[in-house]
Amino acid sequence: xxxxxxxxxxxxxxxxxxxxxxxxxxxxxxxxxxxxxxxxxxxxxxxxxxxxxxxxxxxxxxxxxxxxxxxxxxxxxxxxxxxxxxxxxxxxxxxxxxxxxxxxxxxxxxxxxxxxxxxxxxxx
Amino acid sequence: xxxxxxxxxxxxxxxxxxxxxxxxxxxxxxxxxxxxxxxxxxxxxxxxxxxxxxxxxxxxxxxxxxxxxxxxxxxxxxxxxxxxxxxxxxxxxxxxxxxxxxxxxxxxxxxxxxxxxxxxxxxxxxxxxxxxxxxxxxxxxxxxxxxxxxxxxxxxxxxxxxxxxxxxxxxxxxxxxxxxxxxxxxxxxxxxxxxxxxxxxxxxxxx
Numbered sequence: 001x002x003x004x005x006x007x008x009x010x011x012x013x014x015x016x017x018x019x020x021x022x023x024x025x026x027x028x029x030x031x032x033x034x035x036x037x038x039x040x041x042x043x044x045x046x047x048x049x050x051x052x053x054x055x056x057x058x059x060x061x062x063x064x065x066x067x068x069x070x071x072x073x074x075x076x077x078x079x080x081x082x083x084x085x086x087x088x089x090x091x092x093x094x095x096x097x098x099x100x101x102x103x104x105x106x107x108x109x110x111x112x113x114x115x116x117x118x119x120x121x122x123x124x
Numbered sequence: 125x126x127x128x129x130x131x132x133x134x135x136x137x138x139x140x141x142x143x144x145x146x147x148x149x150x151x152x153x154x155x156x157x158x159x160x161x162x163x164x165x166x167x168x169x170x171x172x173x174x175x176x177x178x179x180x181x182x183x184x185x186x187x188x189x190x191x192x193x194x195x196x197x198x199x200x201x202x203x204x205x206x207x208x209x210x211x212x213x214x215x216x217x218x219x220x221x222x223x224x225x226x227x228x229x230x231x232x233x234x235x236x237x238x239x240x241x242x243x244x245x246x247x248x249x250x251x252x253x254x255x256x257x258x259x260x261x262x263x264x265x266x267x268x269x270x271x272x273x274x275x276x277x278x279x280x281x282x283x284x285x286x287x288x289x290x291x292x293x294x295x296x297x298x299x300x301x302x303x304x305x306x307x308x309x310x311x312x313x314x315x316x317x318x319x320x321x322x323x324x325x326x327x328x329x330x331x
Binding site (some may be wrong): 011012014021022025026028029032033036039040042043044050053054057058060061064065068069072073083084087088090091094095098099101102103106 | 149
């Protein structure tokens with residue numbers, strides 16, 4: 001596989017560092033199945049302290065996304081993947097800004113809004 | 125190969141300014157990777173809208189009454205299995221084996237169609253009981269988010285047909301295997317988005 005290493009790095013999705021790529025897909029499948037079943041179990045169980053369940057689901061989802069990135073998209077920390085990792089980091093940064101930024105801003109607006117019955121009263 | 129040539133063949137031995145232009149495959153893959161990340165940012169905006177609006181049911185049905193968990197588990201299983209068969213298919217493309225490419229990609233296609241038909245049956249059931257996108261802000265956000273993912277899967281399936289036709293007519297030319305490679309990235313990225321969908325939309329509704 002070493003012939004596929006290019007002078008300017010590799011494109012995402014090319015697995016040049018491990019032998020037996022079919023095995024890597026199967027390992028990824030195993031992890032993904034376990035994590036999926038774990039999150040379906042976590043959402044309907046009484047074993048976990050209920051207020052902690054959303055955090056547990058979030059952790060399981062992020063872990064599974066990581067598994068998919070590593071075993072299916074073959075993103076790694078190898079030196080020839082620097083560009084891919086940098087783009088991914090920026091993408092995650094923008095996604096975080098968008099999702100959490102919107103949620104915080106809208107929660108604040110909601111908090112500061114006049115109760116609906118008062119608003120209707122004023123419009124009369 | 126002399127010792128000096130061997131040293132130069134090691135990529136880290138050559139300074140970045142002396143390496144020359146990257147191969148087309150690397151440039152194409154990197155460009156497509158940037159597209160996928162921007163696509164994921166679109167989904168992030170839709171996820172943000174859903175997270176904000178998921179409680180605004182306007183007296184209509186809530187997620188807990190609408191969503192069936194086993195249905196979602198089957199959908200997830202289809203998409204996950206199709207991701208793996210797609211990976212096997214791209215390995216077959218790399219090794220230039222036509223029959224196993226057709227075999228794995230046909231399974232990928234069938235699993236994708238199964239996923240889509242499950243999703244459409246869920247949508248049509250919701251429309252029947254009056255829980256369409258116009259019912260509440262929650263349902264508008266739900267249909268936009270899950271529908272956009274479904275639209276991506278549909279586009280992916282059309283792309284897969286086009287790619288199989290290209291293998292049949294053009295064979296494994298470099299450009300065909302490059303496009304197939306980008307298709308694989310697209311399909312895996314859709315699976316990553318689905319993880320967010322089933323966690324936030326379907327499992328989050330039952331909390």
